[in-house]
Amino acid sequence: MTQPILIKDTNVVNEGIITNADVLIANGRIQKIGIALHQWDAKVISGNGKYLFPGVIDGQVHFRDPGLTHKADLYTESKAAIAGGVTSFIDMPNTKPNVLTLKLWENKYRMAAQKSLANFGFFMGVNADNIEDILQMDTSQFLAVSDDGLYFTKKGNLLADNPQVMEKLFAHCQCIIAVHAEKEALITANEAVYKLQYGNDIPFKFHPQIRNEQACIEATRDFIALATKYNARLHILHLTTASEAQLFDKTIPLTDKNITTEVCVQHLWFSEKDYDRLGAFIKWNPSIKSEADRKGLLQALTDNHIDLVTTDHAPHTLEEKSGNYFTALSGAPMVQHSLNIMLEFFKQGIISLEKIAEKMCHNPAILYQIENRGFIREGYYADLVLVDMNREWMVSKDNILYKCGWSPLEGTVFQTKVTHTLVNGNLVYEEGHFNEDRKGKALVKHNT
Numbered sequence: 001m002t003q004p005i006l007i008k009d010t011n012v013v014n015e016g017i018i019t020n021a022d023v024l025i026a027n028g029r030i031q032k033i034g035i036a037l038h039q040w041d042a043k044v045i046s047g048n049g050k051y052l053f054p055g056v057i058d059g060q061v062h063f064r065d066p067g068l069t070h071k072a073d074l075y076t077e078s079k080a081a082i083a084g085g086v087t088s089f090i091d092m093p094n095t096k097p098n099v100l101t102l103k104l105w106e107n108k109y110r111m112a113a114q115k116s117l118a119n120f121g122f123f124m125g126v127n128a129d130n131i132e133d134i135l136q137m138d139t140s141q142f143l144a145v146s147d148d149g150l151y152f153t154k155k156g157n158l159l160a161d162n163p164q165v166m167e168k169l170f171a172h173c174q175c176i177i178a179v180h181a182e183k184e185a186l187i188t189a190n191e192a193v194y195k196l197q198y199g200n201d202i203p204f205k206f207h208p209q210i211r212n213e214q215a216c217i218e219a220t221r222d223f224i225a226l227a228t229k230y231n232a233r234l235h236i237l238h239l240t241t242a243s244e245a246q247l248f249d250k251t252i253p254l255t256d257k258n259i260t261t262e263v264c265v266q267h268l269w270f271s272e273k274d275y276d277r278l279g280a281f282i283k284w285n286p287s288i289k290s291e292a293d294r295k296g297l298l299q300a301l302t303d304n305h306i307d308l309v310t311t312d313h314a315p316h317t318l319e320e321k322s323g324n325y326f327t328a329l330s331g332a333p334m335v336q337h338s339l340n341i342m343l344e345f346f347k348q349g350i351i352s353l354e355k356i357a358e359k360m361c362h363n364p365a366i367l368y369q370i371e372n373r374g375f376i377r378e379g380y381y382a383d384l385v386l387v388d389m390n391r392e393w394m395v396s397k398d399n400i401l402y403k404c405g406w407s408p409l410e411g412t413v414f415q416t417k418v419t420h421t422l423v424n425g426n427l428v429y430e431e432g433h434f435n436e437d438r439k440g441k442a443l444v445k446h447n448t
């Protein structure tokens with residue numbers, strides 16, 4: 001039995017409102033939300049002046065375990081996540097080997113149960129190599145299948161570039177199909193044009209012209225058409241252009257949507273103007289695009305064209321990020337700072353706290369049908385984040401927890417700070433200190 005925890009006198013941000021309340025936690029769950037609660041044997045945490053959010057659920061991360069653990073692993077990255085208020089994550093299949101079989105997928109759950117401090121779920125990988133096997137399986141057991149990142153190991157194997165594979169998958173898959181929507185053929189043609197002029201040393205600022213809007217929107221349009229044809233459940237990962245966002249219906253409630261999408265914090269935070277300063281550090285796929293796209297994506301998020309905020313946390317070592325346009329790997333770490341970024345937008349008057357909770361906590365739980373998480377409700381798991389809304393700090397090497405040890409945000413001053421993070425009712429993070437006794441749990445999919 002662990003000691004109960006009583007968070008006193010805090011501002012609870014949940015389901016569209018902010019209320020002043022106490023929250024009592026025992027046996028891993030939220031026992032009671034109310035006024036002037038008492039519990040004689042509880043550890044009391046003052047929430048006075050602070051804001052309590054449901055733990056963030058990051059719907060897209062690359063924690064690199066197994067096989068790529070020189071740059072990240074389930075322990076290091078889950079720890080970084082928790083320091084940033086992320087209590088659950090769903091990890092992508094482009095680990096080594098790629099997660100293309102049931103055995104490898106189950107193995108990831110076994111590993112995470114030993115190593116991860118946060119709760120975990122795993123995408124099942126799907127591409128041209130394993131499509132027949134996938135369709136023999138009960139796909140409803142997966143939170144989702146995804147092709148994300150798999151093209152790194154075998155170029156040209158993106159779903160968007162394999163019409164026959166796509167048709168089969170969309171016709172038969174019984175779970176969410178989460179896709180990386182970029183047309184590789186267009187990108188390769190653009191690369192060739194810039195290569196003629198610059199050789200291998202194409203300046204990074206041309207990344208959005210190479211991995212351009214057209215490559216994204218054409219792929220996104222095709223995926224939507226296919227999902228509509230088969231009435232399939234499609235989720236487009238990491239949207240990067242304002243025009244794509246308009247393809248998604250903002251009027252349908254999330255529970256009724258068959259076609260959903262997300263945006264990553266980096267595409268809300270950085271834009272084209274940052275390439276000169278940060279170069280390869282902000283080379284992502286899909287690319288960081290124009291300032292108009294950045295603003296358009298923020299607008300599309302607040303007006304509900306976009307359903308989720310994720311990170312696509314994709315760490316690489318500094319060595320892997322050095323080199324020329326072609327050799328510097330795409331992706332960067334983000335999971336420790338995503339809530340901070342969104343709270344900075346709140347400070348700028350762009351988004352409300354309630355909307356942040358909706359897009360980062362409630363909606364991932366609804367979209368991936370995650371049982372008893374994502375909300376501050378009696379009986380739900382106590383995955384909670386307490387935030388001091390007025391504490392400045394600067395991202396620097398000595399507070400970055402990623403195994404790769406760097407962030408494109410170094411030098412950024414945030415005005416808010418996570419002070420406490422609870423996972424399954426355990427106080428795993430408190431003012432810079434970790435309690436690593438308890439590991440995270442597998443996310444469970446509910447049946448409705």
Ligand SMILES: NC(=O)N[C@@H](CC(=O)O)C(=O)O
Pocket residue numbers: 062094148149180283284285286312314315330331332
């Ligand atoms: N997003 C990235 O730029 N990189 C991802 C792969 C991917 O999502 O394409 C990675 O795994 O490094």
